[in-house]
Amino acid sequence: MARTNLPIPTGWKLLFRELYRRVHQQVTSPYTKVVFLAALFFVCTQKEISFNLSIAGHDLFSISQQSVFSHGIGGPVISGGAGKALFTSVARPSDKNWTKKQRTQLAYVEKFEAAALSEARKHGIPASITLAQGLLESGHGTSTLAKRNKNHFGIKCFSKQCRKGHCSNHSDDHHKDFFRVFEDAHGSYAAHSQVLLKNRYKPLFKLAKRDYKGWSHGLRKAGYATDPRYGDKLVALIETLELWRYDRVSA
Incomplete structure (x- = not known):
């Protein structure tokens, strides 16, 4: 058919x-x-x-x-660090009456959380440790060294042949101490990671990334600071400000 x-x-x-x-x-x-x-x-x-x-x-x-993110203390975050946008979803902290000092500290954390998370993902250093050290070493960004040198971790210079602007003299444990100078604070965050990648801190990388207590006391034992309560102070900052939240994101 x-x-x-x-x-x-x-x-x-x-x-x-x-x-x-x-x-x-x-x-x-x-x-x-x-x-x-x-x-x-x-x-x-x-x-x-x-x-x-x-x-x-x-x-x-x-x-x-x-937008799937909004910016705010402790909430889901859109952060920019070292010129790059970094998107994370950080759990909100518990609702409590933060003191004025704690709010200032949280503002510092919010400013540098992207840098800390970036270094955590690159090198395996817990973001809570980086942020706590930044808070403690720089007085949440208010120290003379942080303001003048953009150095938030007390990173010293041991080079005998420094170019101009590489470091500056600053009174510390000895009569003459030279500390690194950075163009911006994020540069000191990157340099902080390089310090912790040295051999003396290698045992810390065998710890779990969420073991902020082990990292805190391990840094003290490895000689990062001379303060015998250095580890306790880091733990107190991490627990009070709930900085462990960042380790859950970067792990």
Whole structure:
């Protein structure tokens, strides 16, 4: 039996032609290129995007964007450190009446959490330890060394041939002590990691990344500081400000 080709109604032909025209017009238009570039930008910055197709309207593409993060003390965070955006989801701290000093300390933590998390992921140093040391060594960013040298960890200079601006004299345990000078505070965070990667601190990397007590007391035993209560002070900061939250993210 011969196959019979049924004719396509004129109305359907016109509909298909109109749909093709609209699709072709949208795909080749500069607007569509802008839309896709914008979508790519949001994807790269880890934003959540939803695309809706609409054939009935003149615009085939509509974009609705909703941020999946918001910035605030202890809450989900969008942070920028060392010129790079770093996205984390840090659990909120318990609700309690923070003292004025603790709020100042939390503001410091919020400022440098991205740097600490970045170093944690690069080198395996718990972010809680880095933040606690930064708080303690710099007086949450208020020490002369932190302000003048951008040095938040008391990192000393042992080089005998320093270029100009590499270090400066500062009174410490001895009559003459020279400390590193950094262009910005994030530079001292990176240098802090390099200090802890030295052989004397290698045993610490065998500890669990969430073992902030072991790290705190291990730093004291390895000679990071001369204060016999150095480890206890780090633990107190981590527990009071709940800095252990950052280790759960970076582990």
